[in-house]
Amino acid sequence: MKLSVYNSIVEIMHKHKSRDCLPLIVEKYPDFSLSTIGSIYAQDYQKKMRKTHHIHYNPAKMELYYEQYLRGVGNKERHVLLRLANEIELSPALLARIVLERHLSTTKYEGENPPRSYVTKLMKDISLISDPLLASEIHECLVSDDHYGAHVDNIKQSIGHEYEFKLNRILDTLNLAYIGEDQMRTRGFDKTPDVKLEVPFSVDGHVINWIESKASFGDEYSHKGYLKDQFWSYWNRFGPGMVIYWFGFIEELDTDREKGIILSDKFPDNIVRLNPNSVIK
Structure with missing residues (x-):
């Protein structure tokens, strides 16, 4: 948008x-x-x-x-x-x-x-x-109240889980190996995206090591907060990655692709699989 x-x-x-x-x-x-x-x-x-x-x-x-x-x-x-x-x-x-x-x-x-x-x-x-x-x-x-309170928090959490499951189903269908937040925490990571790919893939020439699922629209206020509190931390730990705003985002915010964070409103259909033998363990 x-x-x-x-x-x-x-x-x-x-x-x-x-x-x-x-x-x-x-x-x-x-x-x-x-x-x-x-x-x-x-x-x-x-x-x-x-x-x-x-x-x-x-x-x-x-x-x-x-x-x-x-x-x-x-x-x-x-x-x-x-x-x-x-x-x-x-x-x-x-x-x-x-x-x-x-x-x-x-x-x-x-x-x-x-x-x-x-x-x-x-x-x-x-x-x-x-x-x-x-x-x-x-x-x-x-x-x-559609926006505040425990009921709303529960609904938001449920929708968030729904789209995380959607992302997992897509990855499973494509036979892409990955680990989730719980597994990453057991390995000692405190800042964890929703998905860490075991073997990266690329999108439009950009390597993707991790994916964060956001069941919301990406406006300027929320995106800046996420960049500061989450996305750059993921980048520091795991390298370049992708954020999926399932309900869309402001196009002008997608300015960090060359730095290593790309935005999308769906799981891309033009991924290029990398040779697992080329990945440094």
């Missing part, structure tokens, strides 16, 4: 401020799947939450949100947290956590902030929340 097209898609998303715009974008850009557009939306939404996080986690704001919640339930209103999250343009799961923190601070910790680990524990198991009405409101936020 060209950067200009990516920017146009994000601009449409900012105008609509809702996932309801995704089918409209797919209709306008039929070359891209709903999964690709959905991944772009999720990443842009998360970037917005990171940028505005400090605003909502201001103590005065947190107290205001808690008071608004109490006022709403006191008036027998329903869906109080969801309505408030929509009004202030905040992730429902993040608002639920704020309100839970303030509730615990008021009712259990005598004005002190509750331990973050305890709040996280309650967010993962709402049956531990003593106030059934608050537990119900938080549960509604969690199941309605």
